[in-house]
Amino acid sequence: MSKKTLKRKMRLGKKRKQNRRMPVLAVVKTHRRLQHNKFQRDWRRRKLRIKD
Numbered sequence: 001m002s003k004k005t006l007k008r009k010m011r012l013g014k015k016r017k018q019n020r021r022m023p024v025l026a027v028v029k030t031h032r033r034l035q036h037n038k039f040q041r042d043w044r045r046r047k048l049r050i051k052d
Contacts, residue, residue, distance in 0.1 A: 015048055020040070021037055
């Protein structure tokens, strides 16, 4: 897995950016209507299943 294609690397990078919590400013601004990030995942519980 050390030799990744560019397409695979881009997808992994996008998923890594999505795997963050909701910014506190967004939670406060929406009066807690938006509380969690729906794209957030745990590496043990859910796998990505990315194909080239």
